[in-house]
Amino acid sequence: MNTPPAAPPAKWSRPLIPQRAAVGDAFAALCHAALAQIAANAPGVARGDEPEYLHQLRVGMRRLLSAVRAFRRLLKRNRADEVVRPLRHAMRVFGTARDWDVFCFTLARAKANRDLVARASRKRAAVARAARELAGSPAFDKAQRRARRWLSRDPWRSDAVQGDPLLGYARRSLERAHRKLRKRARRIDWRDPARRHVVRIALKRLRYGCDFFAGCFPQAAVGPFLGRLAKLQDTLGELNDISVARTLLQQLPAQTSSVQRWLERRERELTASLAKDWSALERRRPHWRAQPRRRARR
Numbered sequence: 347m348n349t350p351p352a353a354p355p356a357k358w359s360r361p362l363i364p365q366r367a368a369v370g371d372a373f374a375a376l377c378h379a380a381l382a383q384i385a386a387n388a389p390g391v392a393r394g395d396e397p398e399y400l401h402q403l404r405v406g407m408r409r410l411l412s413a414v415r416a417f418r419r420l421l422k423r424n425r426a427d428e429v430v431r432p433l434r435h436a437m438r439v440f441g442t443a444r445d446w447d448v449f450c451f452t453l454a455r456a457k458a459n460r461d462l463v464a465r466a467s468r469k470r471a472a473v474a475r476a477a478r479e480l481a482g483s484p485a486f487d488k489a490q491r492r493a494r495r496w497l498s499r500d501p502w503r504s505d506a507v508q509g510d511p512l513l514g515y516a517r518r519s520l521e522r523a524h525r526k527l528r529k530r531a532r533r534i535d536w537r538d539p540a541r542r543h544v545v546r547i548a549l550k551r552l553r554y555g556c557d558f559f560a561g562c563f564p565q566a567a568v569g570p571f572l573g574r575l576a577k578l579q580d581t582l583g584e585l586n587d588i589s590v591a592r593t594l595l596q597q598l599p600a601q602t603s604s605v606q607r608w609l610e611r612r613e614r615e616l617t618a619s620l621a622k623d624w625s626a627l628e629r630r631r632p633h634w635r636a637q638p639r640r641r642a643r644r
Contacts, residue, residue: 352389352390352393352395353386353390355387355390355396355398355399355401355402356382356383356386356387356402356406357383357402357405358379358380358383358402358405358406358409359379359382359383360379360557360558360560361375361376361378361379362561363375363376363512363558363559363561363562364561365512365513365561365562365563366511366512366513367511367512367561368508368509368510368511368512369417369420369507369508369509369510369511369512369515370502370507370508370509371512372512372558372559373413373417373420373501373508374497376409376413376558377410377413377414377493377497378494378497379409380406380407380409380410380413381406381410381490381493381494382406383402383403383405383406383409384403384406384407384410384490385490386406387399387400387402387403387406388403388481388482388486389481389482390403391403391440391477391478391481391482392478392479392481392482393478394474394478397444397447400440400443400444400447400477401444401447403440403481404437404440404441404444407433407436407437407440408437408550408554409554410433410493411430411433411434411437412551412554412555412558413554413558414426414429414430415551416519416551416554416555416558420502420503420504420507420508420515421501421502421503422501422502422503423503425496425501426496426501429492429493429496432485432486432488432489432492433489433493436480436486436489439476439477439480440477440480440481442473442476442477443470443473443474443476443477445590445594446466446469446470446473446474446594447470447474448587448590448591449466449470449587449590449591449594450463450466450467450470452587452588452591452609453466453605455608456604456605456608456609457604457608458602458604458605459600459601459604461600461601462598462600462601462602462605465598465599465600466594466598469594469597469598512559512562513562516558516559516562516563516634517562517634517635519555519559520552520555520556520559520632520634521632521634521635523548523551523552523555524552524632526548526551526552527545527548527549527551527552530544530545530548531545531548531624536617536620536621536624537617539585539589542582542585542586542620543586543589545582546579546582546583546585546586549575549578549579549582550579552575553572553575553576553579556568556571556572556575556633557572559634560572562634563633563634564633567633568633570630571630571632571633574623574626574627574630575627577623578620578623578624578627581616581619581620581623582620584612584616585613585616585617588609588612588613588616591605591609592606592609
């Protein structure tokens with residue numbers, strides 16, 4: 347009997363949330379979409395299939411945690427913390443495995459020597475084993491089921507808030523995230539890895555929020571703003587990969603000078619574009635702000 351082929355890695359699929367949706371319905375839809383992505387990719391991670399399953403599993407988990415953060419002001423915090431705690435622990439395990447996946451890809455781009463590649467591959471295999479075991483474990487399955495039960499059992503601080511219109515909450519939430527991002531980036535030297543990392547996290551949270559609440563605003567306005575965020579996030583993400591690569595190189599007793607030089611060159615190339623891309627984002631009016639009214643001519 348032929349075994350049916352495994353489903354491909356499942357990417358994020360934004361649920362359709364209309365502008366007039368209630369806050370509670372929007373939150374539930376976002377969390378269930380994230381949980382569906384997690385559940386679809388966990389078997390592939392447990393089997394040790396291609397790295398994309400692990401990547402997409404982590405995307406789903408980040409979306410879930412980001413949704414909880416975006417609506418945190420309205421949730422019963424103790425219960426929310428109990429739900430996300432085991433998921434955050436899992437993210438650390440999966441994150442370590444993903445770091446070594448990306449690191450090995452970076453070594454290939456940098457044309458690292460065979461000894462270094464072999465040592466990195468052995469380390470990658472060890473952390474991948476931990477990720478496989480966790481993805482297929484009863485504990486990880488229990489964490490997902492617990493999150494679903496929580497969503498169905500009144501996670502709200504007040505019965506009233508879950509029926510509030512989404513549009514007003516979306517505007518306030520995005521404005522807060524945007525304000526935090528600008529604060530983190532104020533007078534930044536883009537050559538500073540620690541400052542870049544802080545900005546990257548704030549930018550990612552704003553991007554997820556913009557995606558969550560996209561249905562509340564005209565797509566012609568949402569798309570360009572999300573595009574600016576995505577371009578910056580991609581650059582900052584690769585720069586973070588370079589920082590992680592330097593950390594992981596320290597764990598490998600091998601000749602690394604040529605890789606270090608490649609990382610330095612790539613870092614300079616990426617950093618050179620950040621000031622321009624940030625300015626382009628700053629010039630674009632956030633789509634959640636109401637259009638200023640034009641004064642009528644007298």
